[in-house]
């Protein structure tokens with residue numbers, strides 16, 4: 001089987017880690033022998049935008065749809081305002097490709113010096129999947145500005161919540177919880193202060209929960225209290241569902257608790273499979289370390305492993321597990337950890353170490 005991958009390296013370390021991910025995926029395919037990946041690389045980035053005035057071609061949608069999956073590095077660079085880069089590429093792709101779920105698994109990989117250790121928690125006490133609503137809510141892009149440049153400037157940022165949008169994310173979250181050993185779902189909201197959209201979230205959550213009574217254990221948290229629970233009682237959580245904004249923030253906290261933002265993966269999924277899904281590490285372009293060869297590629301590899309699982313539709317689960325095992329063998333070795341994980345290895349060394357492990361395991 002040949003899987004067609006649309007690769008969008010983007011900016012900064014996005015370029016380094018995409019290249020590293022392709023190298024590792026090719027090694028995985030060559031070792032296995034029953035499948036391979038074919039990449040189309042798109043030079044869509046903030047850097048290119050500065051030079052030519054556009055991010056993506058007008059027919060970008062048709063181009064992406066020719067692929068089985070999209071692999072994304074990172075977009076954003078200091079000389080282009082971030083809201084322009086986000087709204088020129090990543091958000092239109094998520095919205096147009098029906099990627100209404102963003103899945104962000106978090107656990108402590110072998111060898112990670114996680115801050116959690118200081119809280120006297122063991123690695124097995126942090127094992128979560130954050131399910132982020134990826135199509136509406138606070139990132140619906142609705143609103144406006146008047147008197148933009150004057151002292152009386154007013155801006156609105158309108159969050160949009162629909163029953164259809166909430167129901168489908170709740171259903172996905174309950175199914176995810178059901179598929180995991182602990183069968184536990186925590187829904188995050190802020191329905192005490194936000195009395196319309198968040199109240200609808202609560203209502204739809206309890207409606208869907210009726211279908212899972214006795215199957216999935218569930219509870220509800222306010223987002224502010226949730227940050228405290230994530231730090232103090234990580235073992236009390238398993239699957240977490242939250243809005244676009246809340247889950248964005250909580251997943252960065254989760255990444256920090258698990259050791260580094262350089263480790264954390266994400267999958268932007270169209271569960272209906274009518275469009276290609278997109279896989280990317282959760283970190284950005286990291287201008288502060290770009291070009292230095294020290295970016296941690298582990299988040300990119302974990303995202304690639306999730307991509308293998310997704311395109312394989314159940315047939316490549318063992319291959320993805322083997323890939324994850326190779327990753328953990330490498331993070332478990334102090335000599336092959338990057339600086340953000342307390343080591344001194346560069347991107348290339350870690351990449352080569354993972355390739356060697358894949359060939360070995």
Ligand code: NAI
Nearest residue numbers: 074075076077082262282283284285286288289295296340
């Ligand atoms: P960032 O994730 O790029 O960097 C935050 C900090 O984490 C930096 O100190 C960086 O060096 C470190 N870091 C990130 N990834 C790392 C890795 N793989 N290995 C080692 N260290 C790593 O977030 P920041 O600085 O807020 O944003 C930089 C740019 O990236 C902005 O233009 C922003 O809009 C964009 N961005 C893009 C995202 C995307 O494409 N999905 C997501 C987040 C930010």
Ligand code: MG
Nearest residue numbers: 248249252282
């Ligand atoms: Mg984020």
